[in-house]
Amino acid sequence: MITPVSDRLRHEAERLALRFRCEECAHYAEERAACGNGYPVEPHRGVRLSEVDEVTFCKEFELA
């Protein structure tokens, strides 16, 4: 789901230490820089909320 990134989201994500990136996901295979479930990682890997106007959250994300 594509979500607009507002200043409020940025502040709340920082305050709550929101984790959503592939690098923070239990399904991420770091040695292959790929998703263990076969999903594209480009929309979620290395995303910095301070640098984007929208973000695509992954429905399969599981905190590592």
Ligand code: SF4
């Ligand atoms: S399940 Fe989603 S968040 Fe997790 S590694 Fe795969 S694409 Fe990234």
